[in-house]
Amino acid sequence: MSDKQLVIKIGSKQFLAKPGAKLVADRLNKKEGEAFELADLLDKEPVKLKVIAHTLGKKIHGLKFKNKIHYLRRYGHRQSQTILEVLSVGREKAVTEKSKAKEENLASNSEEVAKKPIAAKKSAAAKPTAKKEVKKVAAKKPAVKKTPTRKAKKDEA
Numbered sequence: 001m002s003d004k005q006l007v008i009k010i011g012s013k014q015f016l017a018k019p020g021a022k023l024v025a026d027r028l029n030k031k032e033g034e035a036f037e038l039a040d041l042l043d044k045e046p047v048k049l050k051v052i053a054h055t056l057g058k059k060i061h062g063l064k065f066k067n068k069i070h071y072l073r074r075y076g077h078r079q080s081q082t083i084l085e086v087l088s089v090g091r092e093k094a095v096t097e098k099s100k101a102k103e104e105n106l107a108s109n110s111e112e113v114a115k116k117p118i119a120a121k122k123s124a125a126a127k128p129t130a131k132k133e134v135k136k137v138a139a140k141k142p143a144v145k146k147t148p149t150r151k152a153k154k155d156e157a
Contacts, residue, residue: 003018004090005017005018006047007040007042009041010023010026017089018086018089021086023083028082032054035049036051046090047090049086051082052083052085053083054081060077062074062076
């Protein structure tokens with residue numbers, strides 16, 4: 001098995017899935033022993049899971065109390081849970097007819113390329129050189145005359 005880890009989302013919670021790990025999630029509508037796949041949140045790679053059992057979680061005790069009016073209510077709650085086992089993580093390369101055909105096609109193409117003679121490279125002198133672009137300089141605009149400030153006007157007077 002690989003050491004790959006992926007993040008999966010079951011219900012409203014996220015889990016780190018490693019091969020062989022056991023996860024406790026909120027109850028799922030799957031039968032015990034049923035296997036199913038989920039997609040990884042980041043890479044969209046498949047993660048295969050198997051339902052081991054449906055159980056109840058730890059009991060939570062609660063209490064409602066109001067002073068001086070003789071009001072006391074006790075309650076308890078056990079959350080329904082599903083225990084899951086991670087069977088495999090990520091894509092496994094399955095050898096199919098299409099993949100075999102692609103490999104054969106690539107092999108034949110590489111043989112054809114190897115048989116072709118390599119053409120002699122043209123010398124650098126034979127290649128035409130690119131013309132250098134001449135940058136046009138924009139005509140300079142006449143300078144704007146500065147208007148005298150109030151202080152300068154007072155100094156003149």
